[in-house]
Amino acid sequence: MTRMMQGLLLAGVLALGLSAGDAQADLAAAKERGKLIVGVKADYKPYGYRDPSGAIVGIEPDLAKDVADKLGLELELVPVVSSNRMQFLEQGKIDLMIATMTDRPDRREVVWIVEPNYYSSGTNVLASKKVGFKQWEDLRDKPICGIQGAFYNKKTQTEYGAEIVAFKGTAEVLTALKQGRCLGFVYDDSFIVSKLGDDEWADFEMPLPTIDDAPWGLAVQLGDQAFHDIMHEMIVNWHKSGRIIELEKKYGVNNTPFALAMHEKHKNM
Amino acid sequence: MEQVASWFLWLYQETGINLPIVYDSFDRKRFAEGFLTTVWLSLVCLVFSVVIGIVGAWLQGSRLVWTRRLVQGYIQFFRNTPPLVQMYFFFFALGNLLPTVENEFGFQQPMLGNFAWAAISLSFFAGAFNVEIFRSGIEAVPKATVEAAEALGYNRLQAYLHVVLPLAFRVCLPALNNNLVNLVKTTTLAYAIAVPELLYVSNQVWSDNVNVPEMMTILLFIYVGLVGILVWAMNRWERAMKVPGYGA
Numbered sequence: 001m002t003r004m005m006q007g008l009l010l011a012g013v014l015a016l017g018l019s020a021g022d023a024q025a026d027l028a029a030a031k032e033r034g035k036l037i038v039g040v041k042a043d044y045k046p047y048g049y050r051d052p053s054g055a056i057v058g059i060e061p062d063l064a065k066d067v068a069d070k071l072g073l074e075l076e077l078v079p080v081v082s083s084n085r086m087q088f089l090e091q092g093k094i095d096l097m098i099a100t101m102t103d104r105p106d107r108r109e110v111v112w113i114v115e116p117n118y119y120s121s122g123t124n125v126l127a128s129k130k131v132g133f134k135q136w137e138d139l140r141d142k143p144i145c146g147i148q149g150a151f152y153n154k155k156t157q158t159e160y161g162a163e164i165v166a167f168k169g170t171a172e173v174l175t176a177l178k179q180g181r182c183l184g185f186v187y188d189d190s191f192i193v194s195k196l197g198d199d200e201w202a203d204f205e206m207p208l209p210t211i212d213d214a215p216w217g218l219a220v221q222l223g224d225q226a227f228h229d230i231m232h233e234m235i236v237n238w239h240k241s242g243r244i245i246e247l248e249k250k251y252g253v254n255n256t257p258f259a260l261a262m263h264e265k266h267k268n269m
Numbered sequence: 270m271e272q273v274a275s276w277f278l279w280l281y282q283e284t285g286i287n288l289p290i291v292y293d294s295f296d297r298k299r300f301a302e303g304f305l306t307t308v309w310l311s312l313v314c315l316v317f318s319v320v321i322g323i324v325g326a327w328l329q330g331s332r333l334v335w336t337r338r339l340v341q342g343y344i345q346f347f348r349n350t351p352p353l354v355q356m357y358f359f360f361f362a363l364g365n366l367l368p369t370v371e372n373e374f375g376f377q378q379p380m381l382g383n384f385a386w387a388a389i390s391l392s393f394f395a396g397a398f399n400v401e402i403f404r405s406g407i408e409a410v411p412k413a414t415v416e417a418a419e420a421l422g423y424n425r426l427q428a429y430l431h432v433v434l435p436l437a438f439r440v441c442l443p444a445l446n447n448n449l450v451n452l453v454k455t456t457t458l459a460y461a462i463a464v465p466e467l468l469y470v471s472n473q474v475w476s477d478n479v480n481v482p483e484m485m486t487i488l489l490f491i492y493v494g495l496v497g498i499l500v501w502a503m504n505r506w507e508r509a510m511k512v513p514g515y516g517a
Binding site for chain 2: 082083086087106109110130131142145148149150151153157165166167168172175176181183
């Protein structure tokens with residue numbers, strides 16, 4: 001009996017040790033396993049989405065590939081969503097996160113957001129043309145769909161009085177919007193622009209002035225100095241070489257003012 | 270109240286334990302509403318699932334073969350599919366086939382909202398189990414007792430309501446108790462279709478404040494409390510209904 005107890009205890013300690021070992025996912029660990037694990041979006045066309053074969057592709061997966069090539073490692077992409085991406089990085093499930101995350105001070109306390117910012121977008125609303133929203137105040141007391149975990153949900157609720165109905169992923173939201181369960185979808189303008197290109201969304205528009213134009217940050221684990229420095233250099237080079245602009249073109253997005261400005265700023269440096 | 274709030278703000282600044290649901294009025298309000306939604310959803314589903322169980326168990330004993338088959342089909346369908354899948358199916362697939370109504374903004378929207386669908390799918394899900402639970406109780410009632418009721422001139426419904434069900438109920442209460450506890454916990458699935466219940470609201474709060482451990486802890490304690498209250502009430506009921514010499 002006591003032997004069994006000892007065995008159980010040992011197993012428990014081992015399990016703890018193993019899980020603690022998993023949490024060590026810095027650059028050194030990535031090199032050791034010969035594979036870089038990057039968390040990207042899989043429901044956010046064109047920044048990270050699945051192609052017909054099921055593979056995750058998009059602007060951010062391409063950037064992740066650049067990093068893996070630079071380090072000479074194999075690349076593994078892990079799909080993340082807004083509500084778990086920082087936790088995945090914290091727990092070491094991923095080494096690097098490039099997942100459309102807005103750079104905010106409170107997030108900098110949890111993960112290490114690398115400067116300069118690699119991209120930028122703001123908040124807008126996708127709504128049927130028939131609804132005819134003109135300004136943000138028009139959202140008051142209207143059911144507006146959102147994504148669970150997005151930071152502007154609260155703002156849309158407190159400042160503009162909308163009633164947020166938040167789902168897990170964009171597919172659910174778009175279905176709910178089509179079915180008339182909400183009058184609009186508050187989300188990143190970059191995503192909305194890419195949707196409006198589809199014929200399916202021809203009756204919809206992005207009617208409001210974009211607010212909160214905010215930079216996106218890719219992040220590594222807090223304290224991973226070596227990886228941070230490499231990523232800093234990577235981002236500068238992306239801006240310098242116009243890689244971001246090139247990727248926007250590749251995936252059919254109008255070049256954003258941010259990407260153009262950053263290229264302009266860095267190209268002669 | 271003000272002092273409590275400022276104490277929790279101090280707690281955050283000093284220790285890093287962040288509980289905005291106490292000091293932030295917006296988070297406090299939505300968390301309280303989430304709590305009430307969970308309680309209300311649980312109560313609605315508890316009542317309907319028990320009613321479905323009672324009616325279903327009675328229909329299961331019907332002389333008509335198609336009625337029995339229908340009940341059997343219902344049980345198989347709801348017992349063999351995951352509740353989350355049912356919820357998505359009801360909300361996005363079935364909900365879209367129903368006629369639409371005009372909402373106050375002049376737009377067509379599906380007839381039933383997310384709360385209604387959550388209540389329906391959870392009630393039918395737990396109800397399917399309840400039918401089987403009640404059947405186990407009914408089968409434990411001695412045949413002689415039913416025959417005695419028939420000899421006294423009771424018809425099938427009367428015998429079911431006045432003789433079989435009261436006895437069966439006492440037998441199956443422990444099993445029913447288990448299933449209802451599960452039902453209360455399953456209400457968290459409603460967050461998938463955006464019903465603003467506790468898990469959904471907590472998710473919003475921790476997304477805004479990055480305080481996952483705190484919210485998870487609070488969430489666990491609240492569910493321990495809610496289920497505790499349910500179990501306590503069910504146990505009292507069980508004791509109050511005890512018939513000396515019958516059942517356990």
